[in-house]
Amino acid sequence: MPFCGPIACSATWGRARTKTNREYFGLSDAPRKRARRDLSGWLVFNKPYDMSSTEAVGKLRWLFGAKKAGHAGTLDPLATGVLPIAFGEATKTVPAVQDGTKVYHFDIVWGAATATDDTEGEVIATSDIRPDHAAIAAVLPRFRGVITQIPPAFSAIRIGGERAYDLARAGEKLDMPPRQVEIDALEIVTHTEARTRLSATCSKGTYVRALARDIAEALGTRGHVGALHRARVGGFTDADAISLDAVEAVEGPARDALLLPVAAGLAELPEIVIDARQAVTLRLGNPVLLTGRDAPVQLDAAWASLKGEAVALGMVENGQFKPRRVILPSG
Structure with a gap:
């Protein structure tokens, strides 16, 4: 019979298996989940x-x-x-x-339209027309300002509760609803006969693939996005x-140390500087009265800060800052 000392064991006639300490104390040897921590x-x-x-x-x-x-x-x-x-x-x-605000740099590949308006989709139409620099520059003003787009069928928009790309992959013909977007700037960066790189500054909801498709069609040809890089989101x-x-x-x-503070994401919103007493009030979900000669009276969106740290997101109404989302202090 095997000897069972400080480390427990199990035995059968002529054969023994030593239990591990984790088994003895009823602990699993399965990998433990990595501990999650509060980090902002x-x-x-x-x-x-x-x-x-x-x-x-x-x-x-x-x-x-x-x-x-x-x-x-x-x-x-x-x-x-x-x-x-x-x-x-x-x-x-x-x-x-x-x-x-969003900034995108993107290449239009001339001469071929694809099902997805990018390099992933199959080619569905072709053209021998290759627009020159002057022709492209002449058509771009039509795509600045508020424009109407028809989003690509292969997109995350919901149609009847389903993602459009799921329906498109299933072979359904989709009638994509048009939407208005705003293009603040649209410029040529580089140009060759085969492809042109553009830079677009635009609003939320803009589909660059649709923009490339529509520019090509306005030039009497076909095109799709060959490369896409986002250079800016907000601040x-x-x-x-x-x-x-x-x-x-x-x-x-x-x-x-690679992380930026919560307030870094709020650079494009008006900042309302408050004191410690007001910070306590806001974090309890209550509004505070803004005083001082330059205090705003009305703002649709703003954020309140205490010593540069975000306290709340909200709005200013009749001289009061009203919190919508409260930001808990760091640490």
């Missing part, structure tokens, strides 16, 4: 090609061990560039960032963007 701030992620926005959030949430994370504005897997990732209290400010730009390699290269406090 923004990571301006430089999303690589062929990674979805959802995959990016999942990867970075795991790397930072954050309890809560989200992104401010979906970027197609085939697009690169600025994808703001919000952690913790910063997720409350995501709508403010999503509503901010975040390429200059702030950090690659996945840079995040993985550091750990602990050095990794946390």
Whole structure:
């Protein structure tokens, strides 16, 4: 019979198996889930090609061990560039960032239209016409200001409760509802006979693939997006963007130091500076009266700050700041 000392064992005649200490105390040897922590701030992620926005959030949430994370504005897997990732209290400010100005750099490949209006889809129409620089420059003013777009069928818009891209992949013919968007700027960056790179400054909801398709059709040809890069979302730009390699290269406090404060996402909104007493009132969900010669009387959207730290998102009505979302203090 085998000897059963400090480490317990089980035995049968002629055969023994020693139990591990974890088994003895009833503990599982299965890998334990990584502990999640309260972490707040923004990571301006430089999303690589062929990674979805959802995959990016999942990867970075795991790397930072954050309890809560989200992104401010979906970027197609085939697009690169600025994808703001919000952690913790910063997720409350995501709508403010999503509503901010967007800047895209994109290539129009001339001579072929595709089912998806980018390189993923099959070619559905072709043209031998290759517009020159002058022709393109002449047509661009038609696409500045408030314009009407018909979004691509392969998009995340919901039709009867279903995602349009799911219906399109199932072979359904879709009647996509038109929408109005605003293009603040649209300029040629580079041009060759085969493709042209443009830069667009636009509002939330603009489909660059639809813009490329419509520009090509206005020039009497066909075209699709051959490359797409987002250079700005709200106050975040390429200059702030950090690659996945840079995040993985550091750990602990050095990794946390890559995060920007919650307030960094609110750069495009009016800031209302408050005192400590008012901060307590706002964090209880109550309005505060704004005093002083320059105090605003009416604002549709603003944020309140205490020593540069975000306290609340809200509006100013009749001289009172009224909180809509309260931001808990860091630490």
